[in-house]
Amino acid sequence: MKWINTQLKDVMIFSPRKFIDERGFFMETLRQNTFSDAFTQNNLDVPQLVQENQSRSINNVLRGLHFQQHFPQGKLIRVARGSIFDVAVDIRQGSTTYGQWIGQEISDENGYQMWIPAGFAHGFYVLSDIADVIYKCSQYYRPDDDQTIAWNDPVLNIQWPLKQHLAPLVSDKDNPMLNPKVISFGLKQ
Numbered sequence: 423m424k425w426i427n428t429q430l431k432d433v434m435i436f437s438p439r440k441f442i443d444e445r446g447f448f449m450e451t452l453r454q455n456t457f458s459d460a461f462t463q464n465n466l467d468v469p470q471l472v473q474e475n476q477s478r479s480i481n482n483v484l485r486g487l488h489f490q491q492h493f494p495q496g497k498l499i500r501v502a503r504g505s506i507f508d509v510a511v512d513i514r515q516g517s518t519t520y521g522q523w524i525g526q527e528i529s530d531e532n533g534y535q536m537w538i539p540a541g542f543a544h545g546f547y548v549l550s551d552i553a554d555v556i557y558k559c560s561q562y563y564r565p566d567d568d569q570t571i572a573w574n575d576p577v578l579n580i581q582w583p584l585k586q587h588l589a590p591l592v593s594d595k596d597n598p599m600l601n602p603k604v605i606s607f608g609l610k611q
């Protein structure tokens with residue numbers, strides 16, 4: 423399992439080694455020692471992962487951008503089936519990369535895992551017909567603390583690789599036109 427830092431402070435990408443043979447493939451998807459090394463070498467506390475989630479989405483689905491305000495969750499994202507454009511947005515006041523975003527294609531082919539640090543907003547857009555996304559979190563889900571920033575916020579200006587002429591499929595909760603609680607990042611500053 424290798425890992426690299428990205429241009430966004432504290433966001434890392436883990437890359438497991440894939441062993442392919444006539445049966446299929448094998449890979450380790452979590453090794454505590456490598457995972458811990460990535461954090462200690464960056465002078466960060468090693469997070470404890472307390473919850474694992476899986477979602478299945480169809481093509482053109484966009485989930486996000488989500489964060490928990492008082493109990494922020496770090497998230498280790500991977501894709502067991504299909505392909506997504508995964509986005510992390512640094513919304514940590516005072517961070518040197520505050521207001522910046524990073525997008526990374528993560529798929530069952532490349533096996534990448536993206537570490538979304540606590541304090542970031544997270545979302546993804548589904549590129550394949552089906553995407554099974556599995557992610558471990560460093561805090562429990564708290565529905566009362568869960569918030570959404572508009573996926574199409576003009577200040578963030580995230581370059582989602584959307585299909586031409588197609589609006590993405592978003593939940594009513596994430597839809598800025600339907601849910602007045604969806605936050606505008608520009609106003610949040």
Ligand SMILES: Cc1cn([C@H]2C[C@H](O)[C@@H](COP(=O)(O)OP(=O)(O)O[C@H]3O[C@@H](C)C(=O)[C@@H](O)[C@H]3O)O2)c(=O)[nH]c1=O
Binds near residue numbers: 487488545546593595
């Ligand atoms: C996230 C979550 C949802 N749920 C429930 C609440 C709701 O009834 C149903 C669907 O929830 P949502 O619509 O919020 O699911 P979803 O839009 O997939 O939410 C997820 O989006 C991605 C981008 C993230 O970063 C995740 O942390 C999470 O916020 O599942 C849980 O029970 N536990 C959880 O941890």
